[in-house]
Amino acid sequence: MVEGKARIACSGIAVAPVFEVKDAGLELEKIIAGSVERELAAFEQAVDVARSQLTALIDSLPADSEAAEIMEMHLMMADDPDLLDPVRKLIGNGGISAVAAMLKAGTEQAEEFKSLDDPYMQARSADILDVSRRIACAAAGVEYQPALSARSIIVADDLTPSQTVGFKREFIAGIVLRHGTMNSHAAILARNMGVPSLIEATELAAGLSGKILAVDAVNGRYYVEPDNETLRHLQEIKNDWDKEQLKLLALRGKEAIAPCGHRILTAANIGSPDEIEFALDNDCEGVGLMRSEFLFIGRDDYPSEEEQYQAYARVASALNGRPLIIRTLDIGADKKCPYFNLPAEENPALGLRALRICLTRPELFKIQLRSICRAAARGKIRLMLPMVISITEIQKTKALLQECAQELSLEGKEYVLPPVGIMIETPAAAVLSATLAKEVDFFSIGTNDLMQYTCAIDRQNPRLEPFYDPHHPAVLELIRQTAVNAHQAGIFVGICGEMASDPVLTDLFIEFGIDELSVSPSRILALRHRILNSHAHCLNERPSNCNF
Amino acid sequence: MQEIIYKITDPRGIHARPAGQLVKLIKEYKSTCQLGSATNLVDGKHLLSVMKLSLQQGDSLTLQFSGADEKEAADAVLKFLQENL
DSSP: OEEEEOEEEEOOEEEEEEEEOOSOOOOGGGOOOOOHHHHHHHHHHHHHHHHHHHHHHHHHSOTTOHHHHHHHHHHHHTTOHHHHHHHHHHHHTSSOOHHHHHHHHHHHHHHHHHTSSOHHHHHTHHHHHHHHHHHHHHHHTOOOOOOOOSOEEEEESOOOHHHHHHSOGGGEEEEEESSOOTTSHHHHHHHHHTOOEEEOOTTOOSOOTTSEEEEETTTTEEEESOOHHHHHHHHHHHHHHHHHHHHHHTTTTOOOBOTTSOBOEEEEEESSGGGHHHHHHTTOSSEEEEEGGGGTTTSSSOOOHHHHHHHHHHHHHHHTTSOEEEEOOOOBTTBOOGGGOOOOOSOGGGSSOTHHHHHHSHHHHHHHHHHHHHHGGGSOEEEEESSOOSHHHHHHHHHHHHHHHHHHHHTTOOOOOOOEEEEEOSHHHHHTHHHHTTTOSEEEEOHHHHHHHHHTOOTTOGGGGGGOOTTOHHHHHHHHHHHHHHHHTTOEEEEOSGGGGOGGGHHHHHHHTOOEEEEOGGGHHHHHHHHHTOOOOOSSOOOTTOOO | OEEEEEEOOOTTOSOHHHHHHHHHHHHTSSSEEEEEETTEEEETTOHHHHHHTOOOTTOEEEEEEESTTHHHHHHHHHHHHHHHO
């Protein structure tokens, strides 16, 4: 048994076999297409490599076993003109690499299977994707890693957002990262799913695949191949932890009103629509931040208006009258999306990202705005713009919204124009908050970026953690001013960054008169507990004409 | 041309494994094979096309063979269908 220390990103206990994520992912944005002849040759060679991998795999498996049969099917797919001919055609059209063409054609074929009536055949789409990835990896010259297929502890140096969303939730027992930071997307996603997770497990050895790993994300420890005594000890910790959770569960259905009388809406941050289930389990009073970019990343093409509409409408109806704040597309910087073909930038955090991309490509932005307007007819939806620095950006977006509304009514489609709010996550927006408040229906303070831009600290850079003050007075002062300006203009103000769940700050946010705190679902009830027991006094009361 | 019409009796329909075996068998012959329902015929040598037909118990499967060894192909495939589906 080997043990070690790490930082807790999301609490809990988990014991399961390790699924080690290899560093060499398929980074499509780094693959440049060569000539048609070269890519075609690379493709045919990749098919041969994939077929010999599969043949070797079949030989290593017991004959007539189910695993061997599945691999036989994969081998036939890797020779099927239905799968391969569209790839050859795509490459023939030019300008696309063998890797990208294979993934695109495979995804399309898999989508066709997903739309079949027979649930058994629908599930075969996973096989098609698996074969496509195997061939694409061979073309890219990286090691192929089969998809996660059983409950496991995911171990990696670090995870990109698209890697993290690529795992099936039911198979993630825990996550242990050798690097990673508290505010990295992998850590945020882990908290949204309530998965026991550790970061900065710097001592954790490589080559653990298949070994049993015990994750104690209550004390910040891990054990490789734990002995029986350790397992018994972990079981005790888990029992205590479960009891603590049960106490918090008793707070479901209660409004978070502080003893001073200030009520705070305790809402959830979610990524993909699936996360709404876990948020409702934890009794969210709304969704304060739906990160719509998770509908866009980890795929090869833009989601359609219909697909987006379905996703938003599904979350809105699940919330059953409680508010849903949808943040419009926030990609760029550390959230990458290859098919947007964004130029490489010297300084992505200060580059073409989020609303800036949307306003540069209005035809694309309108697809999202239209789908949100349509979904707003199905629930209490609010639209929120990220990365705002000026009033012009708000006015431009509102003009686009008007265009969408006119189009939708000409088409006879049902829609509602949602209230429009903005993220306060740039110092510019915080400083201008008195002016901006007159133009919008609400504010939500994004503390992660506000911290990064105010203190000039890159939140993905672990070397800067010694300089990072999670309670930096400049940021707290910007939050206070923003809240005062919001209430003076009669609009509500929330916080949806990681600070919202910081236990040390709950009292301060009550003093500031923050109206809504939106946090990872696993942290809602603990937050509610702190509000209900706070001794703070609200110094910035909500005006009576201001509603959530 | 040789034509077979066969009613599927296997309660699971033509699932991935028998579809694979069927396509493998058809590929052993030079003759072309179109198969499916009377209105929707696909190339019997293409696994994904055959799977996408998503044939269920009780469905009628039409197979049309054309080529030099069409008789042998039809006989072998009919035997396979009777034994497996």
